[in-house]
Amino acid sequence: MEDKLFEACRKGDTATLLKLIEEDPLILEDSIGHASKETPLHLASLLGHTDFVRLILNQKPEFAKVVNRKGYSPMHLACANGHVELVEHLLKIDLDTGHELCRRRDNKGRTPLHLATIKGRVLVAGELLMACPESVMEVTEQKETILHLTVKNENGFKALRILVEKLNSKELLNWKDEEGNTILHLAAARKQHKVMKYLLSQSSLDMNAVNSKGLRALDIMLAGSRQSNDQEVVEKLSVAARLAKDDEKPLSKQPTHVQDNVIDMDSMVPTQKDPVESMSTAKSDDQDWLKEMRKGIMVMAVLISTVSFDVAINPPGGVWQDGVSVSNITKGIYSQRPGHSIMGEILPSSFIWFLVWDSIAFLASMSIIVALTSPSRLIGTTIRWGYVRLMMWVVIASVHMVFLYGVHMIIDWNVYSRAVILPFVFFYAVVGLFGLSTGWSMIIEWRNMAYEHWMKKNR
Structure with missing residues (x-):
């Protein structure tokens, strides 16, 4: 039955x-x-x-x-x-x-x-x-609210947004579980960028709440393994936490017998900044500059690689258009092979150096593009950023040489020496010292980075 x-x-x-x-x-x-x-x-x-x-x-x-x-x-x-x-x-x-x-x-x-x-x-x-x-x-036995449980669900963003908007509870937003974690702490620990961006838009959320370990959500983001898309959230969290902290300046404790006649020392003694906050602010400013610089360098690299490719395919002076024949040009006899460079036969030495410098410019530009599009995060103190800076100098020098050899092959020497050589001599005389000082500073930076890497490795 x-x-x-x-x-x-x-x-x-x-x-x-x-x-x-x-x-x-x-x-x-x-x-x-x-x-x-x-x-x-x-x-x-x-x-x-x-x-x-x-x-x-x-x-x-x-x-x-x-x-x-x-x-x-x-x-x-x-x-x-x-x-x-x-x-x-x-x-x-x-x-x-x-x-x-x-x-x-x-x-x-x-x-x-x-x-x-x-x-x-x-x-x-x-x-x-x-x-x-x-x-x-x-709450659960771990003092978790439904918002904590929703954040722990990897697909809970939609539900979290509905709950936050419908409940509209400051208490729930800032509720701490048995480990002192708010939902912002949990989202930071799980690298839930979409959730964190939404939570940061809630004015009633305490950005500087600390858990039982004394950590804020910002500290968790900075201390954990970094991802390529962390920086935007770190910047927003840093700014939001800094603004929220302006209203939370604690008074220094004084002995009872001193408090009655004490002068407000907060107005006289400079406030000591939170080292983590200062570090994150400095990183934020540096990253803003790097983002803009990255965009400009990427445009430059793409443009130069395109131009250098086009110049190699269509060299100065053009290519032979007729069939195979023999032609006398300034006491020389040249084979007019279709598609081959005219200057490659008339001025072979200059044409070879022209192609060498053009190839260097093309390869250096392509290596910059590869470095800037790699998934890891670009930081101003890394060897990768130093490599990008070095390749920029290589590209600039190569473009100069391509210009010199290219113009040399298509105009007379007397015009070339006056219209091209003299301006270049003047230009390098003016910026030479600057270039040497910049190059020396780059060498010093690389030496310092190598020394810091060696020190960390041997700690």
């Missing part, structure tokens, strides 16, 4: 249930008495058989309070599995019990709302909150 009852539960067969009750009016009481097993009501709630559950509860409404060995009531199972219609029916019964079902806890101290939140059942959570608004303040 019992096997038939559970088989009817699995199928949601209400006709069989009615027949079994007719044959044995105590069959439901007998099944509920087995506390070590799942009852038919739990099984039907788990599978979402609303009509079957409704039929059982019409016979015995008190069965809705029965829990299994894990402490789950039918409400727990229906909420965890997202059976909205079944939850609505159980909530109607819960009206007569003072929301006892809605606030009942399982063996781990979790309410049906907690389970719905953990599983991401947004519609079920909405029904529970409308029927029992006070359940929102129920």
Whole structure:
């Protein structure tokens, strides 16, 4: 008989249930008495058989309070599995019990709302909150609210936004779990950038809240492993935390006998800045500059690589257009091979150096593009940024040489010496000292970076 009852539960067969009750009016009481097993009501709630559950509860409404060995009531199972219609029916019964079902806890101290939140059942959570608004303040054994549980869900951003907007509770936004973590701490630890950006838009959120380890969300972001998309969140969090901290300047404690006649020393002694905050602010300013510089260098590198490629394909003086023949040009005899450079045969030495410097400019530009588009974060004190700066100098020098050899091949020497050589001599005389000082400073920077790397390695 019992096997038939559970088989009817699995199928949601209400006709069989009615027949079994007719044959044995105590069959439901007998099944509920087995506390070590799942009852038919739990099984039907788990599978979402609303009509079957409704039929059982019409016979015995008190069965809705029965829990299994894990402490789950039918409400727990229906909420965890997202059976909205079944939850609505159980909530109607819960009206007569003072929301006892809605606030009942399982063996781990979790309410049906907690389970719905953990599983991401947004519609079920909405029904529970409308029927029992006070359940929102129920916390788990770890003192976690439904907002904490939502942040822990990797796909909980949509649910979090709905909950924050509907609840509009400053207390919940800044609630701390047993480790002192707010939802902002949890989002920072999990690198949930989208969640953090949304939370930072909430004016009632405490940006400088510290957990039991004395860490703010900003400290967690700076201390953890860095990702390429961390910087935007760090900058926003740093600015928001700094603005919020302006209203939280603690007074220095003085002995009781001094406080009566003490002068306000805060106005006389400079305020010592938080070292982490100062570091993050400096990094933020440096990154802003690097972002703009990165864009400009990328445009320059793409442009020069394009021009150097075009110049190599279409060299100064053009290419032979006629068929294979022999032509006399200034006492020389040249083979007019179609597509071959004219200057490559007339001035082979200059043309070779022209191509050498053009190739260097092209390769250096391409290496800059590769360095700037690699996924790791660009920092002004890294060897990679030093490499980009070096390649910039190589590109500039190569473009100068390409210009000199290119112009030399297409104009007369007397014009070349006056119109090109003299301006270049003047230019390098003016900027030569600057170039030498810049190059020396780069050498010093690389030496310092190598020394710091060696020191860290040998600590």
